[in-house]
Amino acid sequence: MKALLVDDDMYFCDFFREKLLHICSELGLDIACDISDNTGQKFQSWTEYDIYFLDIEMPQINGLRLAEEIRDKNQSSEIFFVSFYENYVFEAFGVKAGGFIRKKRLTEDLYKVLLSLAKYGIKRQSFVEIPLSNEEMLTVKPTEIFYCQSEEHYVKFFKEEQCSTLHRVRLDVVENVLEEFSFLRVHERYLVNREYIKALKADKLQMKNDMEIPISRSYRKKVRDILFERKVL
Secondary structure (H helix, E strand, O other), rough: OOEEEEEOOOHHHHHHHHHHHHHHHOOOOOOEEEEEEOOOOOOOHHHOEEOOOOOOOOOOOOOOHHHHHHHOOOOOOOOEEEEEEEEHHHHHHHHOOOOEEEEHHHHHHHHHHHHHHHHHHHHHOOOEEEOOOOEEEEEEOHHOOEEEEEEEEEEEEEEEEOOEEEEEEHHHHHHHHHHHHHHHEOOOEEEEEEEHEEOOOOOOEEEEOOOEEOOOHHHHHHHHHHHHHHHOO
């Protein structure tokens, strides 16, 4: 895999790359990391990368804006923000960022990021089986599901472009199977894939397909805490 770090502090860039290569060696990951402080450079002139590590507050371009340009051209890349400022954490949802690495806890956060990449690279290709109420098994690919909605004794599975399928099963059963694939219960009737959350609002989530999912009062603190931990790793 190829990674790119964009940060206006070249001393930090060298330090970051040294840390990344050391952790990759420990985890058995093969990641080459380029660095750039030329934040005025057009993204079109960059080589396509698998992973981007972006500082947020830079002189010529905000890292969030840069992430939007990257996401427009590369939907499958992984984007992580690297910053001292944790107040940006929830703005990262809009560009489907994979996490938020704190510079003051670089080694710890970077290790968690790289470990998750090592594990998720295998999981994202996985299929799982969900036991239905009629004792049959439903085979699904978790990364293709945006969210699940309970309707009495049935669960509707939503994918891209509002495509959905309905199966007789309890949402609790679905949750038990999918929770290790970044799924989060946010309501008695809703289970969402965290990878497809676009924005977090006071009492709802906006998904990538623009569907708004309510967060019930009893889940609000748990949801916010988990999503913050996901973004701040």
